[in-house]
Amino acid sequence: MNKQTYKFSYSSTDYYLAYGFSHLKKITDPKATVLITDENVYNAHVKRFKGWYTIVLKPGEEYKVQATVDAVIEKLIEMEADRKTTLVGVGGGVITDLTGYVASVYMRGLRFGFVPTSILSFVDASIGGKNGIDVGVYKNMVGIIRQPSFILHDMIFLNSLPQVEWENGFAEIIKHASIKDASMFAELEKNTLKIYQGRQKSICELIQRNVLIKTRVVQKDEFEKGERRLLNFGHTIGHALETQYELLHGQAIAIGMTCACHISEQLTGFKQTERVVEVLEKYNLPTYASFNKQKVFDVLKMDKKRVRKEMNYVLLERIGKGVVKTIPLRQLEKIIAGL
Ligand SMILES: NC(=O)c1ccc[n+]([C@@H]2O[C@H](COP(=O)([O-])OP(=O)(O)OC[C@H]3O[C@@H](n4cnc5c(N)ncnc54)[C@H](O)[C@@H]3O)[C@@H](O)[C@H]2O)c1
Numbered sequence: 001m002n003k004q005t006y007k008f009s010y011s012s013t014d015y016y017l018a019y020g021f022s023h024l025k026k027i028t029d030p031k032a033t034v035l036i037t038d039e040n041v042y043n044a045h046v047k048r049f050k051g052w053y054t055i056v057l058k059p060g061e062e063y064k065v066q067a068t069v070d071a072v073i074e075k076l077i078e079m080e081a082d083r084k085t086t087l088v089g090v091g092g093g094v095i096t097d098l099t100g101y102v103a104s105v106y107m108r109g110l111r112f113g114f115v116p117t118s119i120l121s122f123v124d125a126s127i128g129g130k131n132g133i134d135v136g137v138y139k140n141m142v143g144i145i146r147q148p149s150f151i152l153h154d155m156i157f158l159n160s161l162p163q164v165e166w167e168n169g170f171a172e173i174i175k176h177a178s179i180k181d182a183s184m185f186a187e188l189e190k191n192t193l194k195i196y197q198g199r200q201k202s203i204c205e206l207i208q209r210n211v212l213i214k215t216r217v218v219q220k221d222e223f224e225k226g227e228r229r230l231l232n233f234g235h236t237i238g239h240a241l242e243t244q245y246e247l248l249h250g251q252a253i254a255i256g257m258t259c260a261c262h263i264s265e266q267l268t269g270f271k272q273t274e275r276v277v278e279v280l281e282k283y284n285l286p287t288y289a290s291f292n293k294q295k296v297f298d299v300l301k302m303d304k305k306r307v308r309k310e311m312n313y314v315l316l317e318r319i320g321k322g323v324v325k326t327i328p329l330r331q332l333e334k335i336i337a338g339l
């Protein structure tokens with residue numbers, strides 16, 4: 001058991017890593033708490049939700065939209081949730097993003113916390129306070145940055161996580177290694193997904209290492225003026241692909257990271273594309289895919305990382321060292337067309 005408090009610009013978050021779900025009632029009073037989860041998590045862990053007010057949503061990215069926010073708000077009103085109510089998102093990134101967003105707008109803001117249940121939400125979505133929803137084809141177009149009061153980990157949730165979601169989450173782990181941690185990258189090269197799935201200690205350590213990488217980046221630059229942009233490695237093309245094709249987030253950013261490696265070759269002299277591609281493939285993620293370059297570029301132009309006619313693009317100088325370069329849109333369009 002390992003409780004740590006991390007300070008951000010305006011608030012702090014208690015991390016209860018490896019605590020167990022039963023500890024939740026010590027952090028927040030079940031009588032004044034509403035858990036928000038999705039059907040998959042709920043059905044696989046019904047017993048754990050006993051004694052808690054729970055809102056169960058339909059699973060999937062297509063529900064990370066305003067209509068779901070409205071439905072949750074109506075439920076909260078029905079349940080007579082007030083400003084003393086705590087919301088806890090128990091789920092993958094869709095649930096944590098939605099919960100943090102609802103909690104930030106309902107009655108101008110409630111206390112909220114997260115219990116991540118997918119690899120992706122353990123290592124990424126639950127950390128850093130970005131909460132929001134999609135609008136049409138534009139991912140995370142509306143939202144807010146507000147830190148949760150607490151994050152609680154219980155690895156038991158991973159027992160029901162489908163294989164493809166494990167792979168999906170490892171895309172963000174490979175991303176962290178690529179931009180920040182060459183030694184973790186080497187560990188990923190040496191190990192396999194099976195090893196992590198079979199050894200509780202290995203996955204627990206890997207998750208905590210990733211939580212720390214992301215937390216440190218966010219602490220340095222909560223509002224994404226510089227350092228935090230690094231976390232968007234693979235996400236510019238990735239987000240554009242995700243909205244155009246039937247891909248999971250991790251799969252889309254794996255292709256995005258492969259593209260970003262090739263763009264890096266041209267703009268930073270990066271020479272380790274093959275190693276990144278090999279690791280992605282080792283964890284069963286897609287790397288090269290043919291896609292409609294023009295269509296993807298048209299969506300990408302609307303990316304939040306665009307500033308007028310330029311795009312802040314995350315590239316690699318070497319494995320473990322990500323950098324942000326400003327690329328004029330016209331040049332980027334040409335580079336993408338030539339990928
Ligand atoms: N806020 C952030 O900083 C941030 C960072 C990265 C990603 N995200 C967002 O996170 C989302 C992707 O996260 P995700 O991949 O976790 O999506 P998700 O919430 O859709 O979960 C993926 C699937 O796994 C299921 N699932 C989750 N945990 C389970 C469990 N323990 N047992 C059985 N099934 C389980 C879900 O029901 C869903 O079908 C995207 O919307 C993305 O934009 C946000």
Ligand SMILES: [Zn+2]
Nearest residue numbers: 172235249253
């Ligand atoms: Zn991501």
